[in-house]
Amino acid sequence: MAAPLDPALLPDTAALEEDDVRVGGVSLRALAEEFGTPVFVYDEATLRARARAARAAFDEGVAYASKAFLCGAMARLAVDEGLDLDVATGGELDLALRAGVPASRLVLHGNNKSPAELERAIAVGVRRVVVDGFDEIARLADLVPPRGVDVLLRVTPGVEAHTHEFVRTGQEDSKFGVSISTGDAARAWRALTDIPGVRLRGLHCHIGSQIFEFDGYRAALEVVGSFLAGRDLDELCVGGGLGVAYVSDERAPAIAEWGAAIRAGAHAAGIAAATRLTAEPGRAIVAQAGLTLYRAGTRKVTSARTYLAVDGGMSDNPRPVLYGSGYEAFDVARPREERPQALRLVGKHCESGDVIVDEAWLPDATGVGDLVATPVTGAYGYAMASTYNRVPRPPVVFVADGRARPVVRRETFDDLARLEVEP
Numbered sequence: 001m002a003a004p005l006d007p008a009l010l011p012d013t014a015a016l017e018e019d020d021v022r023v024g025g026v027s028l029r030a031l032a033e034e035f036g037t038p039v040f041v042y043d044e045a046t047l048r049a050r051a052r053a054a055r056a057a058f059d060e061g062v063a064y065a066s067k068a069f070l071c072g073a074m075a076r077l078a079v080d081e082g083l084d085l086d087v088a089t090g091g092e093l094d095l096a097l098r099a100g101v102p103a104s105r106l107v108l109h110g111n112n113k114s115p116a117e118l119e120r121a122i123a124v125g126v127r128r129v130v131v132d133g134f135d136e137i138a139r140l141a142d143l144v145p146p147r148g149v150d151v152l153l154r155v156t157p158g159v160e161a162h163t164h165e166f167v168r169t170g171q172e173d174s175k176f177g178v179s180i181s182t183g184d185a186a187r188a189w190r191a192l193t194d195i196p197g198v199r200l201r202g203l204h205c206h207i208g209s210q211i212f213e214f215d216g217y218r219a220a221l222e223v224v225g226s227f228l229a230g231r232d233l234d235e236l237c238v239g240g241g242l243g244v245a246y247v248s249d250e251r252a253p254a255i256a257e258w259g260a261a262i263r264a265g266a267h268a269a270g271i272a273a274a275t276r277l278t279a280e281p282g283r284a285i286v287a288q289a290g291l292t293l294y295r296a297g298t299r300k301v302t303s304a305r306t307y308l309a310v311d312g313g314m315s316d317n318p319r320p321v322l323y324g325s326g327y328e329a330f331d332v333a334r335p336r337e338e339r340p341q342a343l344r345l346v347g348k349h350c351e352s353g354d355v356i357v358d359e360a361w362l363p364d365a366t367g368v369g370d371l372v373a374t375p376v377t378g379a380y381g382y383a384m385a386s387t388y389n390r391v392p393r394p395p396v397v398f399v400a401d402g403r404a405r406p407v408v409r410r411e412t413f414d415d416l417a418r419l420e421v422e423p
């Protein structure tokens with residue numbers, strides 16, 4: 001028998017009532033009525049608190065990794081809270097610019113930036129281009145404008161972060177960055193400093209995502225520290241990667257602890273105190289601020305288990321399918337009840353693998369017609385959403401101070417049909 005939902009998994013402002021849950025002072029039941037389901041709900045207070053914590057934990061130049069969740073409202077909120085924005089593609093760059101983010105607050109990433117992406121980023125004047133490899137250096141050489149361009153060099157320190165293989169990036173065998181141990185980083189350094197107008201401001205080193213222990217960061221800082229000996233740099237960005245708790249028995253370090261560990265690790269590795277230590281967290285800013293509301297539509301009992309199917313699924317949350325990620329679920333109208341019923345919470349897609357929560361513990365009474373929510377879906381949910389089976393993507397609603405504000409509307413069949421080329 002599972003206990004009632006652990007409120008620590010909910011946004012900071014969540015209040016559990018007898019037959020409802022309020023977030024940002026807004027009833028989730030009322031939100032589902034007004035916007036329909038599925039719907040992504042974000043608590044602005046939690047987003048702002050995490051953004052401020054990140055800003056406080058590092059030096060000037062901390063960026064929000066927009067790949068975790070990007071829309072105009074989120075881009076503006078991050079910048080409003082003093083964070084820059086890490087964009088990893090021309091599409092993310094375009095959205096940030098359309099949202100009114102000044103180019104001077106943008107950092108461009110990507111392991112295969114096209115000439116067009118680089119050209120636009122440089123033309124608008126992004127704060128940093130994070131150079132990922134030799135082909136990019138060659139492309140960059142042709143694009144440097146008279147005013148020059150500031151870059152970071154992304155290095156791989158040869159460190160294995162304790163996390164899922166698909167989100168590990170610091171090891172030697174990675175598509176990202178240039179290896180320190182093979183001498184590629186030193187060669188890339190020389191190549192960059194040989195290009196007139198390229199100002200190499202620092203190094204970038206992102207070892208992976210959903211990381212709970214700091215040993216990997218410490219080991220990476222040691223390697224980077226040795227590489228930096230005798231080289232003078234303005235900035236060292238440790239990337240993102242701080243883990244978050246998705247289920248009741250997980251505990252994740254706070255952003256402040258992460259910052260303190262990075263500072264201590266940099267000091268221990270002999271990295272000059274004058275080097276600005278920056279980071280670009282994504283998940284740690286947005287994951288817990290968000291949740292998804294679904295309506296349960298069918299229930300099926302087999303000899304093995306009971307399935308409860310909701311009106312979304314792998315199209316709005318592909319993480320369980322991609323990484324085997326675990327989530328919790330709760331019944332919005334029965335948030336304080338014990339959850340003795342184990343159900344497989346599935347979506348509406350034509351895939352047996354379309355599972356949202358493999359073993360969702362819910363109250364006995366939960367069934368068809370009920371509003372079921374999954375907490376901690378703020379990161380890599382909407383951002384990775386697809387239209388598989390032509391299921392339109394859900395809307396995104398921000399809540400704060402008792403008010404709900406739609407920031408992305410629900411996709412429609414017309415939106416989907418718009419891409420068709422008529423014969």
Ligand SMILES: Cc1ncc(COP(=O)(O)O)c(C=O)c1O
Nearest residue numbers: 065206209210240241281282283
């Ligand atoms: C270069 C880089 N920076 C930052 C991040 C953000 O990571 P997280 O959301 O785990 O903080 C990622 C994630 O893939 C990344 O590749």
